[in-house]
Amino acid sequence: MKAVRFSRFGGPEVLELVDLPDPQPGPGEVRIAVRAAGVNASDWKKRQGQMDPELPQTLGYEAAGVVDVLGEGVADVALGDRVFGFAGDGAAQAELAVLSFYAPIPRTLDFPGAAALPAAIETATRALDQLGVASGGTLLVSGASGAIGSAAVQFAVARGARVIGTASAANHAYLRSLGAEPVTYGEGLVERVRGLAPEGVDLALDVAGSGVLPDLVELAGRPERVVTIADFEGARKYGVVFSRGDSGRALHVLDEIGGLIESGRFTPPVVRTYPLAEVAEAQRAGEDGRVRGKIVLVAGSGA
Secondary structure (H helix, E strand, C coil): CEEEEECCCCCHHHCEEEECCCCCCCCCCEEEEEEEEECCHHHHHHHCCCCCCCCCEECCCEEEEEEEEECCCCCCCCCCCEEEEECCCCCCCECEEEECEEEECCCCCCHHHHHCCHHHHHHHHHHHHHHCCCCCCEEEEECCCCHHHHHHHHHHHHCCCEEEEECCHHHHHHHHHHCCEEECCCCCHHHHHHHHCCCCCCEEEECCCCCCHHHHHHHHCCHHHEEECCCHHHHHHHCCEECCHHHCCCCHHHHHHHHHHHCCCCCCCCEEEEEHHHHHHHHHHHHCCCCCCEEEEECCCCC
16 A cells, blocks of 8 residues: 655655555554544654654554455444544555544535544643633633644533634634634733633643643632643643643544534634645645645545
8 A cells, every 4th residue: 555654854845645455444444545644743843853853754643445354353443434543653655544532524624624633622621621611710811723622612601601812814714614713822811811701711721832821720729620632732831731641531522423423513723735745845834834624635536
């Protein structure tokens, strides 16, 4: 099968489409013929050598496609079913991928739309679960207009929370459409938020990692009321929880997202697609911030 791989660290030009052995699913896993695979910031961080030191490396932790091999004990899906989920081996940007955690694709989504969801919705849900976001409270989301931030906004609104979200002025109308009250990020944030919530907020989530944690702690009152998914050093410095997948993943959202979409309580992100062979250009676009929404690689028919 063809798969994305790099054998040296560097810019997008180090990415190659190479022939690798077809993967085989283990117990409880399924193999899919990949139709679409998500692209995330961790991809170019890995490519730059910021994460794993080993070489060579494959890429891709989320994908959608058609089941073509069942692992031992799998009885909840059948050959030919459309599924989406997580590839535990980090090799989803390929023609074939093994999904360790999966769910049926919501009927209203195509493959690219489904591949855009797993990482964003799991990360957002995990952070909200750690914060204990529930009905009646006020949540501040810093960096609310991206894939993870917009998911967090919608999930919090669905739980009955009041949500205030930071974004550039150009994205304020978008946040309002999701049910959030927008404020502009940057200097003076505390005063702007207090203009909407004079007593501060109950909880705060940092998605952007832009050095905003002191402001969030001030607005929420205590560091244990703040979670960040993007500022590891800041979390240690200010006593804030850093949310990471190895602390318990919110995989239940894979099964729940279809109902939220069909009921109109969740709008999937805008998707920009690139062919699998154009992974270098896809990463350039993501790294440069040229694409609003989610970047997805398409393989096969991609439909």
